[in-house]
Amino acid sequence: MSPQRTAPHPRAPRPTADFSLRVYDVVRRIPRGRILSYGGVAALLGSPRAARGVGSALAALPDDTDVPWWRVVNRNGRISISNLHHGATLQRALLEGEGVIFDARGQADLERFGWEP
């Protein structure tokens, strides 16, 4: 019953939540021992300018997530998160545990460990 032309949902579902789910899908595909930049994830989603959005989506992940968030680093191959709660230390340890090597400047070689589908 809809006597009026009022459409049930004239607009598309919230794109924001959808964006985060897409981020998680991409990150889950990054193989063990490989890394991808925030901008790289955004580019695979078709939004090359949404690097910050990727970081924001990953920051919202719960601690018990199955999403390998630690495989996402900045465009220089460096860990971008703060270490106030040892987050950076944890991320680096997880990556090193997978064979990723960081040089003296704390930088991983994207040419060597970078991943692309």
Add this chain to the structure above:
DNA sequence: TTGTTGACTCCCG
């Protein structure tokens, strides 16, 4: 809805 913040990236001094 608006304003702020930040796990980004690019550009310039």
Add this chain to the structure above:
DNA sequence: CCGGGAGCCAACA
């Protein structure tokens, strides 16, 4: 190396 500013997008109060 360190700042500042701009553009971008999502999370949150």
